[in-house]
Amino acid sequence: MSDTPYSIDLDSIRGAFPPGMEAPPLLLDFAGWLKGRPWGSVGCFSLQGQFSDQAPIVDGSPLRDRFSLFMRLPDGSAVGGWYGAGLDRDNPPIVGLGSEGDYELLAPSLDGLLAKLTSQQFDNAWSDLKPHDEVECQTVELAQWLTGRLGRDMAASDDDPSELPDFRGFMERWSRGREDYWANHRLMAELGWRLAAHLPKGKNAWDKTHFEVAIVGKQYEARVLSRGPQPFEEAASIDPCCAICVRRCAAHSPSSGCGTP
Numbered sequence: 306m307s308d309t310p311y312s313i314d315l316d317s318i319r320g321a322f323p324p325g326m327e328a329p330p331l332l333l334d335f336a337g338w339l340k341g342r343p344w345g346s347v348g349c350f351s352l353q354g355q356f357s358d359q360a361p362i363v364d365g366s367p368l369r370d371r372f373s374l375f376m377r378l379p380d381g382s383a384v385g386g387w388y389g390a391g392l393d394r395d396n397p398p399i400v401g402l403g404s405e406g407d408y409e410l411l412a413p414s415l416d417g418l419l420a421k422l423t424s425q426q427f428d429n430a431w432s433d434l435k436p437h438d439e440v441e442c443q444t445v446e447l448a449q450w451l452t453g454r455l456g457r458d459m460a461a462s463d464d465d466p467s468e469l470p471d472f473r474g475f476m477e478r479w480s481r482g483r484e485d486y487w488a489n490h491r492l493m494a495e496l497g498w499r500l501a502a503h504l505p506k507g508k509n510a511w512d513k514t515h516f517e518v519a520i521v522g523k524q525y526e527a528r529v530l531s532r533g534p535q536p537f538e539e540a541a542s543i544d545p546c547c548a549i550c551v552r553r554c555a556a557h558s559p560s561s562g563c564g565t566p
Contacts, residue, residue: 312353313336313339319354321356331419335352344440371388384418408473517530
């Protein structure tokens with residue numbers, strides 16, 4: 306593990322920022338400092354951009370201009386900037402989107418996140434942002450670089466939580482609203498009964514069937530994601546539903562899923 310360097314994809318990072326916004330120089334400089342260093346030496350992550358569509362968010366497509374997700378954790382969680390209402394778009398707070406549905410404001414700014422990496426100030430839910438036990442820690446070197454880069458001592462700040470924006474509340478409201486929207490959407494209900502034959506046959510709560518339906522205008526594609534992409538026998542009957550582009554994962558609740566009108 307100590308011989309494996311950090312994975313860094315600058316093109317995907319630049320592309321993950323909302324239209325008209327550039328990746329901050331501090332982030333690009335940090336990527337340069339991190340390049341070639343052993344994975345896990347300052348935290349267990351990769352620097353790789355992604356859109357909110359693929360992030361662990363319920364119906365994340367409409368939020369593409371609200372996030373700049375530039376870091377991925379091994380469990381599928383994502384970290385990046387949040388451009389909420391009234392926040393500084395030039396220096397947004399850094400948030401975490403947990404793969405298990407936990408959402409947290411991790412730092413008030415990018416330099417605050419890097420400072421917390423140097424001091425390893427992350428709880429168990431975000432322990433992947435701490436150095437790996439089996440790799441030589443380089444957080445002291447990161448602290449020295451950050452101090453030189455910013456021209457000031459970057460001890461992790463003790464921001465008053467009451468003064469920080471309520472990111473968790475925002476995400477909980479968004480998730481509830483979008484789940485209700487799609488659970489009661491007419492087209493989702495029609496797709497649901499057509500595809501009900503693919504629901505799991507077992508009785509375990511964790512049993513699921515993955516499938517994908519993409520519909521744009523009069524063109525569509527439907528596949529069962531089991532043993533490789535398999536065609537739907539019901540594909541022809543889906544054709545009349547052409548009005549949305551949706552990705553769904555059918556579990557025991559046929560109403561679960563998300564999409565983009």
